[in-house]
Amino acid sequence: MLKVDGIEKSYRQSGLFSKQRQQVLKNVAFECYHGECLGIIGESGSGKSTLGRLILGIEKPDRGTILFEGKNVKDRSVRMGNISAVFQNYTSSINPFFTVEEAIIEPLKAQKKVQQHMQSKVDELLYQVGLDPSYRRKYPHELSGGEAQRVCIARAISTAPKCILLDEAISSLDVSVQIQVLQLLKQLKEIYKMSYVFITHDIQAAAYICDRVIIFRDGQIEEMVPIGQLKDVQSEYAKKLLKHLITF
Ligand SMILES: Nc1ncnc2c1ncn2[C@@H]1O[C@H](COP(=O)(O)OP(=O)(O)O)[C@@H](O)[C@H]1O
Ligand SMILES: [Mg+2]
Numbered sequence: 168m169l170k171v172d173g174i175e176k177s178y179r180q181s182g183l184f185s186k187q188r189q190q191v192l193k194n195v196a197f198e199c200y201h202g203e204c205l206g207i208i209g210e211s212g213s214g215k216s217t218l219g220r221l222i223l224g225i226e227k228p229d230r231g232t233i234l235f236e237g238k239n240v241k242d243r244s245v246r247m248g249n250i251s252a253v254f255q256n257y258t259s260s261i262n263p264f265f266t267v268e269e270a271i272i273e274p275l276k277a278q279k280k281v282q283q284h285m286q287s288k289v290d291e292l293l294y295q296v297g298l299d300p301s302y303r304r305k306y307p308h309e310l311s312g313g314e315a316q317r318v319c320i321a322r323a324i325s326t327a328p329k330c331i332l333l334d335e336a337i338s339s340l341d342v343s344v345q346i347q348v349l350q351l352l353k354q355l356k357e358i359y360k361m362s363y364v365f366i367t368h369d370i371q372a373a374a375y376i377c378d379r380v381i382i383f384r385d386g387q388i389e390e391m392v393p394i395g396q397l398k399d400v401q402s403e404y405a406k407k408l409l410k411h412l413i414t415f
Pocket of ligand 2: 215
């Protein structure tokens with residue numbers, strides 16, 4: 168469904184006159200299947216978010232291709248409505264001047280799919296993410312972190328996408344809220360038959376929701392394992408990382 172092949176990405180290093188480039192992603196290739204939750208676990212700075220931005224088409228790779236159902240995601244029409252995103256910083260993900268309703272229907276507007284029954288559509292989406300219809304008129308600053316992230320999730324599913332990229336989507340939430348949002352994501356994945364690319368540094372979260380995980384190291388895939396075999400990773404680095412993250 169999502170096929171990442173031979174991806175390379177570098178950035179110019181900071182410093183006004185620096186001509187050096189930092190290679191952030193090196194020959195990254197993997198596939199995320201229909202209905203699968205694929206985790207990407209790695210240390211901070213290993214290039215996970217960069218990979219996420221490339222999948223979302225926010226940035227272009229220097230080399231390689233990312234195909235969604237055989238078509239290159241560099242075309243906006245391929246991504247639109249099919250691939251959504253939920254980020255860590257839910258407060259800045261929603262326009263502060265938008266009501267919850269406006270935030271939720273924004274992606275549908277972009278798709279020119281605003282219908283007459285928008286109100287019931289918004290109510291249905293709110294219901295699906297566990298929020299009362301009265302939230303429609305609220306503004307982001309009136310929401311708790313967990314509620315704001317639920318609004319971001321409602322927005323992400325509004326176009327019934329086939330794939331959602333979640334970049335540290337639960338990392339800023341309180342632990343008890345993290346569990347609730349994880350449960351919600353798991354339910355929605357079944358209802359909508361979606362795939363998730365679940366970027367995280369939280370192994371427990373990955374173990375709960377992912378089917379397979381990629382261990383990411385310095386912009387490269389170190390190892391890829393089914394979640395049931397997470398304890399049996401082969402590489403020394405993966406063993407160390409997992410141990411470190413569990414005690415974290
Ligand atoms: N737009 C950018 N310009 C320059 N360097 C960047 C940019 N985005 C990311 N980087 C660098 O790429 C590396 C990987 O960053 P990132 O993808 O955010 O990692 P992660 O999400 O795994 O923490 C970091 O060293 C970061 O400084
Ligand atoms: Mg990141």
